[in-house]
Amino acid sequence: xxxxQRRLLLLIPVMLLTLTGCWDQQMLKENRLIYGIGYDPGKDxxxxxxxxxxxxxxxxxxxxxxxxxxxxxxxxxxxRSLLNKRxxxxxxxxxxxxxxxxxxxxxxxxxxxxxxxYRDPRSPLGAKLGVVKGxxxxxxxxxxxxxxxxxEYIEELLDNEERNGTIPKQSIQTVCTQLFDEGRDFGLPLLxxxxxxxxxxxxxxxxxxxxxxxxENLTGHQSKMMMILAEERGKNIELTFxxxxxxxxxxLYNYVSVxxxxxxxxxxxxxDASAGQFIVDLHIQLEVQIQEYASDHLYKKEKADxxxxxxxxxxxxxxxxVITKLQEVNSxxxxxxxxxxxxxxxxxxxxxxxxxYFKKMKINPTFQVTITETGGIY
Amino acid sequence: xxxxxxxxxxxxxxxxxETRPYQTKSVSDQTxxxxxxxxxxxxxxxxxxTADLVCKTINWNGKSGFLLYLETLVDNxxxxxHIIKPIKQAQEQPIMEVITxxxxxxxxxxxxxxxxxxxxxxAFLLPKSSKVTLIKVSKQNNRPPEEPFNEQVIxxxxxxxxxxxxxxxxIIRNQVQNPKLKVEYITLGKTVSTKVxxxxxxxxxxxxxxxxxxERLQSISADIIQIPGYIQEYIEDRTYSPFPQxxxxxxxxxxxxxxxxxxxxxxxNGTPTCLIAPSTLISFFQSPDDYNGRVMIxxxxxxxxxxxxxVTIGLPALYIAVVSFHYESVPVELLFAIKSSLEPIPxxxxxxxxxxxxxxxxxxxxxxxxxxPVAQTIGVVGGLVIGNAVVDANLVSNMMIIxxxxxxxxxxxxxxxxxxxxxxxxxxxxMLAAALFGLIGIVIGFLIIVIHLCKLExxxxxxxxxxxxxxxxxxxxxxxxxxxxxxNSRPKDAQAVYRTTQAENPREWDEKNE
Numbered sequence: 001x002x003x004x005q006r007r008l009l010l011l012i013p014v015m016l017l018t019l020t021g022c023w024d025q026q027m028l029k030e031n032r033l034i035y036g037i038g039y040d041p042g043k044d045x046x047x048x049x050x051x052x053x054x055x056x057x058x059x060x061x062x063x064x065x066x067x068x069x070x071x072x073x074x075x076x077x078x079x080r081s082l083l084n085k086r087x088x089x090x091x092x093x094x095x096x097x098x099x100x101x102x103x104x105x106x107x108x109x110x111x112x113x114x115x116x117x118y119r120d121p122r123s124p125l126g127a128k129l130g131v132v133k134g135x136x137x138x139x140x141x142x143x144x145x146x147x148x149x150x151x152e153y154i155e156e157l158l159d160n161e162e163r164n165g166t167i168p169k170q171s172i173q174t175v176c177t178q179l180f181d182e183g184r185d186f187g188l189p190l191l192x193x194x195x196x197x198x199x200x201x202x203x204x205x206x207x208x209x210x211x212x213x214x215x216e217n218l219t220g221h222q223s224k225m226m227m228i229l230a231e232e233r234g235k236n237i238e239l240t241f242x243x244x245x246x247x248x249x250x251x252l253y254n255y256v257s258v259x260x261x262x263x264x265x266x267x268x269x270x271x272d273a274s275a276g277q278f279i280v281d282l283h284i285q286l287e288v289q290i291q292e293y294a295s296d297h298l299y300k301k302e303k304a305d306x307x308x309x310x311x312x313x314x315x316x317x318x319x320x321x322v323i324t325k326l327q328e329v330n331s332x333x334x335x336x337x338x339x340x341x342x343x344x345x346x347x348x349x350x351x352x353x354x355x356x357y358f359k360k361m362k363i364n365p366t367f368q369v370t371i372t373e374t375g376g377i378y
Numbered sequence: 379x380x381x382x383x384x385x386x387x388x389x390x391x392x393x394x395x396e397t398r399p400y401q402t403k404s405v406s407d408q409t410x411x412x413x414x415x416x417x418x419x420x421x422x423x424x425x426x427x428t429a430d431l432v433c434k435t436i437n438w439n440g441k442s443g444f445l446l447y448l449e450t451l452v453d454n455x456x457x458x459x460h461i462i463k464p465i466k467q468a469q470e471q472p473i474m475e476v477i478t479x480x481x482x483x484x485x486x487x488x489x490x491x492x493x494x495x496x497x498x499x500x501a502f503l504l505p506k507s508s509k510v511t512l513i514k515v516s517k518q519n520n521r522p523p524e525e526p527f528n529e530q531v532i533x534x535x536x537x538x539x540x541x542x543x544x545x546x547x548x549i550i551r552n553q554v555q556n557p558k559l560k561v562e563y564i565t566l567g568k569t570v571s572t573k574v575x576x577x578x579x580x581x582x583x584x585x586x587x588x589x590x591x592x593e594r595l596q597s598i599s600a601d602i603i604q605i606p607g608y609i610q611e612y613i614e615d616r617t618y619s620p621f622p623q624x625x626x627x628x629x630x631x632x633x634x635x636x637x638x639x640x641x642x643x644x645x646x647n648g649t650p651t652c653l654i655a656p657s658t659l660i661s662f663f664q665s666p667d668d669y670n671g672r673v674m675i676x677x678x679x680x681x682x683x684x685x686x687x688x689v690t691i692g693l694p695a696l697y698i699a700v701v702s703f704h705y706e707s708v709p710v711e712l713l714f715a716i717k718s719s720l721e722p723i724p725x726x727x728x729x730x731x732x733x734x735x736x737x738x739x740x741x742x743x744x745x746x747x748x749x750x751p752v753a754q755t756i757g758v759v760g761g762l763v764i765g766n767a768v769v770d771a772n773l774v775s776n777m778m779i780i781x782x783x784x785x786x787x788x789x790x791x792x793x794x795x796x797x798x799x800x801x802x803x804x805x806x807x808x809m810l811a812a813a814l815f816g817l818i819g820i821v822i823g824f825l826i827i828v829i830h831l832c833k834l835e836x837x838x839x840x841x842x843x844x845x846x847x848x849x850x851x852x853x854x855x856x857x858x859x860x861x862x863x864x865x866n867s868r869p870k871d872a873q874a875v876y877r878t879t880q881a882e883n884p885r886e887w888d889e890k891n892e
Contacts (some may be wrong), residue, residue, distance in 0.1 A: 094706040
């Protein structure tokens with residue numbers, strides 16, 4: 001009896017270690033690291049997936065390189081298995097930096113492309129999302145922009161624009177909640193193949209309604225205005241306004257460039273029962289620094305006051321333009337729907353958000369501008 | 379179920395109770411007779427007619443006496459000056475007054491005489507007398523008490539224990555100068571007898587602890603107890619634990635500091651190493667340098683040591699886990715660096731790691747045994763040449779070399795060699811766990827280590843204190859070291875009778891700081 005026990009005691013650990021069936025080991029060495037993924041409409045109603053694989057040379061001095069592989073398939077998972085047949089090593093998307101969608105696909109629905117990412121625990125939730133005007137494959141086939149790999153190049157480009165406040169920070173993870181939120185829409189960066197420089201250009205912000213791309217987009221300047229209105233990013237946004245109409249049309253004296261050093265936004269949503277309309281009053285106080293102003297003479301109070309006034313007018317005009325555009329495509333990037341659901345549910349027809357709630361809202365922005373700094377010279 | 383290794387209880391006390399002919403106590407317990415020649419022959423017989431037992435005739439007071447001694451054990455000059463000279467000049471005084479040596483006794487028992495002769499006495503036998511005069515004339519070959527090379531410090535006393543027990547106790551006594559420092563001797567070893575000294579501060583060290591130590595020491599019944607490693611294994615609570623449960627030191631200052639905490643020091647003749655019982659895990663991280671340096675510096679290095687403990691145990695395992703299970707958690711640029719170094723390697727990361735770690739142990743082991751100049755060459759050949767060639771031959775990746783090198787260096791930071799080896803050894807099972815189960819394996823491995831540490835006891839006190847039973851107040855001298863004037867109580871684990879070591883505010887002159 002005792003001998004049996006001893007044998008068991010030795011056997012149990014050995015069995016435990018050797019007989020367990022599932023071993024989720026994933027050797028770094030055997031995996032091909034996918035760096036970027038892109039989807040295009042393919043022939044015969046199929047999808048065309050293009051992946052960028054960062055190839056890691058055995059000799060570290062050999063330099064960096066990409067491998068671009070494209071396949072046609074029906075579902076995302078099917079494409080995975082097709083890809084696996086075309087690359088050496090295992091397909092590993094855990095470190096993907098970027099997922100780009102062709103605008104034609106984005107106009108239908110973007111969720112099916114992301115679905116598999118939300119299900120897999122190893123998926124790259126920090127990867128950036130973008131919409132491409134034209135073909136993603138064309139962009140990925142650039143391979144390298146000078147010494148920079150295409151994916152790193154686009155990522156840095158987007159990172160930079162996020163820092164400048166041109167586009168909101170979005171990744172697969174942050175987009176997820178917004179996809180499912182009925183009271184909020186979002187925008188994704190819109191990229192375009194830049195033939196002149198053989199590179200990629202940020203074309204603005206692609207506006208989404210629910211899960212699909214509306215086909216409309218904000219320009220860079222409008223996108224910045226949207227960021228200010230949305231209270232998402234008030235600081236360090238640089239804006240340029242045309243404030244004068246002197247001499248020639250494009251004369252530099254006509255322009256002022258300011259950087260917003262402080263923004264304070266007050267939002268007030270009221271219900272106008274007579275019109276059956278929600279009214280959003282935005283009161284935005286901005287402190288700006290003058291970055292470039294060739295006309296100069298800001299030491300004069302009148303001149304500065306006048307400039308403040310002109311900037312204010314421009315801001316209002318631009319804001320109004322942005323709001324009109326957003327309402328046209330019914331893209332509630334401000335998330336006012338959430339406010340309505342939370343605080344004004346009683347006034348909502350049938351106590352739920354209708355498809356066109358955002359279109360029907362009235363949004364009145366008012367601005368107040370103070371020039372706080374004018375730089376080293378007056 | 380778990381007594382796989384226990385022996386059968388047959389013949390349980392056979393060795394303990396029996397005296398075998400080759401053992402020290404095998405000398406027959408008989409009284410010497412009046413017959414001089416018979417006495418000499420009995421003594422010679424007891425020594426198995428060894429060639430270095432000298433029997434010399436000396437005339438005293440008209441009688442011819444015999445001087446017996448082991449010539450290899452005695453100092454000839456002492457015999458000449460303190461025995462032969464006075465005896466030749468002597469008249470009628472009794473022999474005990476004639477001889478000028480300090481250590482001098484008389485005995486009629488054969489075992490006493492034999493015992494004395496083996497410990498450097500010489501015996502003077504007279505005709506028609508059963509009394510033997512025993513005079514201590516032993517010669518000692520002592521090296522100077524130099525700083526132990528395995529426990530060097532930058533500041534502080536540069537003195538270390540040597541092989542002679544008396545000198546060692548002398549060093550301690552000289553520094554302590556307290557009558558309450560108690561030394562107790564026990565002679566252990568049935569064939570090779572070794573004098574073991576138990577040292578503690580009477581009325582400070584816990585009585586129970588002292589009894590426990592003495593009891594364990596006295597129960598040892600073996601032919602030989604030559605090195606402290608033997609004692610350690612005889613008296614330790616858990617021999618199969620990888621963690622040493624008695625602190626080994628060759629530094630008097632370390633011993634004194636521990637005695638002041640109410641611990642017991644166990645020293646033995648023939649080795650400079652002193653055992654301290656009970657010990658806690660954290661005492662293996664403490665070095666006299668910590669207290670000599672400034673508070674910030676001492677704390678910083680203490681922290682580095684604790685940190686390196688985790689690095690040594692966990693870094694190779696973490697690396698293995700990351701490259702074989704969780705590479706998503708690594709920043710992308712670092713990941714490509716790792717991947718490109720891994721690309722040409724034909725073996726899995728676990729084998730790489732074990733191969734490099736074993737190579738490192740080989741180099742370490744080789745350099746210890748070899749004479750110093752050769753050891754340096756081996757270090758260069760082993761470290762640089764093998765390291766370089768192994769990477770060039772694509773056997774081990776660059777990253778793994780870095781990982782193992784950092785691991786090795788951090789293990790050598792430990793002030794105690796035992797702990798340094800222990801933690802390097804512990805990294806192997808963790809590597810295995812990481813290769814099998816990834817980070818979960820590491821977590822489980824660490825859990826097992828912590829559970830073991832919590833369970834471990836050293837002479838009845840918790841080994842993992844003050845973390846094990848968490849005592850906030852005693853954390854003052856653990857991961858970081860507080861200023862000396864704040865360390866005003868002894869650690870509780872040794873259960874000292876008095877707990878405070880200094881006044882509430884030892885910096886009384888500093889009124890503002892009160």
